[in-house]
Amino acid sequence: MNQKIFQKALQIISMRRIKAKTENEQHYQEINSKIPEIAEINYQLAQTSARILMGEDIEILKRQNLQAQRYCSQLLENHGYPPDYLDMHYTCPKCQDTGYQGNTYCSCLEKLIASLGTAEMTQQTQLKLCNFDQFNLEYYQGRTTDDGRNCYTLMSNILQRCRYYAANFHAHSPSLLFFGDVGVGKTHLSLSIVTEVLKQGYEVIYDSIGNLISRIEQEHFSREKSQEDTLQILLNTDFLILDDLGTEFQTQFNLSVIYTIINTRINRNLPTIISTNLNWKQLSDQYEERIMSRLFAVYESLEFRGPDIRLAKKRNSQYL
Template identity: 50%
Template sequence: MNEENLEHALRIISTRRNSARTQQEERIQEIETRIPEVVEINRQLFRTSRNLLEIIRDGGNVSEQVESLRRQNQQGQAMIRTLLEQHGYPADYLELHYTCEKCQDTGFFQGKTCSCLTELVAKLSAEKLNQSVRFEQCSFENFSLDYYKGLHTENGGSCYNAMERVLYFCREYARHFTPGSPSILLFGKTGLGKTHLSLAIANQVLRRGYSVLYDSVINFLRQVEREHFGRASGDDDTLELLLSCDLLILDDLGTEFHSQFYQSTIYNIINTRMNRNRPTIISTNLNYDEISHQYDERITSRIYTNYNCYQFVGQDVRVLKRQQQLQHGNG
């Protein structure tokens, strides 16, 4: 676990705990102003507790008094909850409300690291890996289908209709995403919008609070390789982040160098995430035959049998945009 990210996560959790206490104090002050009866009940409970301390000091019958105090405290708390509900507040309005009730915003539970701390460190690590990606530049709203009008597929179908279906699927996928969503293969020639729609999905899924990792396959593999062979500084574990994030997007599959380490790492990522029921989106310029030729059967069989496959068709959008710019410049 990266030390820098761990310290950052602990500071965030400490802020959450302090914020929970501050918010409770503000709620108490609010209720004391709006429901004076609560103040009187709390005063009575305080006096009862003080009397118990005096009994303990004087050596009185402590066990009976403790039981009596317990009953009075329960009755007083029940009266407060009733008063809160009568005035339109939740019954637990005056209680501490932690972000993580399990560890009460300490980061540790029963002497071990709480899952909330582990998840927060992973999220911070993912943000660090994604810091160079400009997700906001690509959205479903600025994906134009105009570039596919009038074009036909190799089978004579409408490129516009085909890409309209792809756009609809990607938009709905992002809208209803959960960590149990299916994996996707986006394939087709370069410049047809695969990266744009991948980023649009990432953008919306991130806004919904899920952890997303996005980069080209080669960049991820190089980082994993550096860490594996001890050539990277720090104690990052990129591979574990790739295996555990809510959504992993691998761009440009097929552009990486051919090596046994890369092949085994790609297989490990695809297979492990499939076994963990974690979705992966893969984009590639390769077609089915090229994927089968470049990767061994363990990889291709998992992609073809477990991924929803969508083909991108049309002409290179970047070329079409450039042609339009030139035409407008000459106009």
């Protein structure tokens, strides 16, 4: 992920932190002027560390402070305020809008990077998002596959399945594997699903496996380890679409990244769509057993089939 997106995400998070702090200050000002009794208690609470330094018993002070805080909440309620009106209200209570939990990125930062990344990716690739209505089934009318099945029926079933999937998408939707030659509609239907899922407010990452892996590789072997976040984003994003499995370089590093992505997302029960131009046999030849067994056991396969091109070619060649 590029440094610009990372910086922008951190900037947004720090704005959230500033907003939380500012609001909190305003609440204090308001309450101090309206309920002087609370102002007095808050003043006493603020003296705690000084009193500890003066040698007062910490346990007793703690108990007194807790009582004072409860009393404050009660007073707030009596005056028609929510009892936590003077607490800090962070957008992300987990990291208190810092973006970090200890040494690791908080999920809010990862999500932000992912959504900014998607927005930028979409811009960069000029990705025209498709919709289901533009999917033209007429193309398949009267055609048969190489094993004699009706293309129209096959593809209208797939279209129906994809529409249903998109309309009923949820955080733990099943993962899908799209098989099929180039040009049989895999990209069109995955982008139509993406369009629907984005409308529902989920974060989506869509890219070819080759692009993503080269970015991960770059980050992995660069010296600046702080940049190493693409893999984390892919492991955590709400919805991941990996295009063109099988077109990437077959190295041990790449295989292990692919396994990590597939396996981790399965373990986290996060939906993924993988598309490939290879058939099941070719995939098995190319990928190790641990990848294939995960795909086979967990992914729902959709086989996109167009008219038999070889047959058409053969027929044509008879007239040449």
